[in-house]
Amino acid sequence: MSKSVVIVGASMGGLRTAEALRNAGFTDNIAVIGDESHAPYNRPPLSKEVLAKEVTHEAVAFKQRQQTADVVWKFGSPVVDANLDAKTVTTDDGETFSYDGLVIASGLRPRRLDVPNGNVTGRHTVRSLDDAIGLRAALVPGARVVVAGAGFIGCEVAATARGLGCEVTAVAIDEYPMVRPLGPTFAADLQARHETHGVQFRLRRGIADLEGDGALTGVLLDDGELLPADVLVEAISSHCNTEWLNNTNLDLSNGVLADRALRAVTVDGNSVDGVHVVGDLARFANPLFDDVARRIEHWNIPTETGKRVGPVLNAYLSGEGYDELVAQPFTPMPSFWSDQYDLKIQGFGMPALADEIAIIEGSIGGELVMGYYRGGKLVGVVGIGLTSTLMKLRKELMGDA
Amino acid sequence: MLKIYVDMEKCQHYGQCVFEAPDIFKLNDDDKLEYVATADDSRRTDIESAIDVCPMQAIVLQD
Known part of the structure; x- marks a missing residue:
């Protein structure tokens, strides 16, 4: 009898999982259900070059491959419920889909500021294509832009907005921009580079309220300073889109807990065969580092997890070679990139785990490679330029130097 | 025969492709x-x- 896989989430993780299922030999039904109205597209350009030009779906869409031509796509339809016993999911328009295999790929949504006077226009996020289209229209020369959050995405938006001639102030509770992954030395260097380009920072500060009656006119900080503003970009972390799983017994304490085969794990610690997690939501242990399960919000993870799930789920549904595939270790290398002005920042591993940070090559203010160590062992590298050095260190992180 | 095209306007020379297909892609x-x-x-x-x-x-694969 023909089997059905339902993939909840029609972004990169859902797409790569569908392709991996086909590449593994699964020829039966695949349905991908997404809440956005667009076919899968690449998100990183939304805060960078696409935001600097005209934002279109065509500019960022992933090319459809031959092997997934018969996949059924359902866009603009959030899944609102799941029943793991009946093996069904239900969308907000009341349609129910039965599955033999389920892939949880519903990802994240931006966290929004919770302020008393929040009901003003001019508030933006940069998670989706529609977000970017809205933000692009607001980033006109001379616009006063406040970026809430100084992580990678906030800093990318700040750099892009400066390039478009906006006045930009970034507000963050941290001591430096991007300090949590990078550490203070590197982060202070990047702050100085942003300041050279005219970005102002308000650090160790929170946002208390917004000013404006209808349209945003200002952002009030928690120390009483009022920043005049036309545009507010909220880049202050994310929420996991797991509410549709609330009626299941899966461990949803942070994303969805998953085992090494990326099978979802219940609150009792049992792996559920035929139910897998990919992308930003997957909280799994990576033996390259330790046995602590973590979510990794890096661009390469949806693809890595999708490629892991495809063959395992196919083996489960076909009954051939499942145990062997499940037993294989899963050791994806977290990889990230960030373009800010003419800076190409590239990193591998988990620098946030470090207890010691040292410059491996180059120097502050120029091209450099920073090494991140835990207990004397390299756990992450981040650099500006110096690609060949970074690539050698990536091999060391993989354990095959 | 497969035809490979890299849009050098987009390429930032990050070198990730080199890990996947070193016989096709390399950094000089x-x-x-x-x-x-x-x-x-x-x-x-x-x-x-x-x-x-x-x-x-x-990177584009032209079938």
């Missing part, structure tokens, strides 16, 4: 990307992997 001594424009059909899987890992999505 100046850390700039160089690639072979044609490959045997048997190389499709690795080239698709290279496409998947490119942060700039600059």
Whole structure:
């Protein structure tokens, strides 16, 4: 009898999982259900070059491959419920889909500021294509832009907005921009580079309220300073889109807990065969580092997890070679990139785990490679330029130097 | 025969493709990307992997 896989989430993780299922030999039904109205597209350009030009779906869409031509796509339809016993999911328009295999790929949504006077226009996020289209229209020369959050995405938006001639102030509770992954030395260097380009920072500060009656006119900080503003970009972390799983017994304490085969794990610690997690939501242990399960919000993870799930789920549904595939270790290398002005920042591993940070090559203010160590062992590298050095260190992180 | 095209306007020479298909893609001594424009059909899987890992999505396989 023909089997059905339902993939909840029609972004990169859902797409790569569908392709991996086909590449593994699964020829039966695949349905991908997404809440956005667009076919899968690449998100990183939304805060960078696409935001600097005209934002279109065509500019960022992933090319459809031959092997997934018969996949059924359902866009603009959030899944609102799941029943793991009946093996069904239900969308907000009341349609129910039965599955033999389920892939949880519903990802994240931006966290929004919770302020008393929040009901003003001019508030933006940069998670989706529609977000970017809205933000692009607001980033006109001379616009006063406040970026809430100084992580990678906030800093990318700040750099892009400066390039478009906006006045930009970034507000963050941290001591430096991007300090949590990078550490203070590197982060202070990047702050100085942003300041050279005219970005102002308000650090160790929170946002208390917004000013404006209808349209945003200002952002009030928690120390009483009022920043005049036309545009507010909220880049202050994310929420996991797991509410549709609330009626299941899966461990949803942070994303969805998953085992090494990326099978979802219940609150009792049992792996559920035929139910897998990919992308930003997957909280799994990576033996390259330790046995602590973590979510990794890096661009390469949806693809890595999708490629892991495809063959395992196919083996489960076909009954051939499942145990062997499940037993294989899963050791994806977290990889990230960030373009800010003419800076190409590239990193591998988990620098946030470090207890010691040292410059491996180059120097502050120029091209450099920073090494991140835990207990004397390299756990992450981040650099500006110096690609060949970074690539050698990536091999060391993989354990095959 | 597969035809490979890299949009050098998009390419930022991050070198991720090199890990997936080192016989097709390489970084030269100046850390700039160089690639072979044609490959045997048997190389499709690795080239698709290279496409998947490119942060700039600059690689195109022309079937």
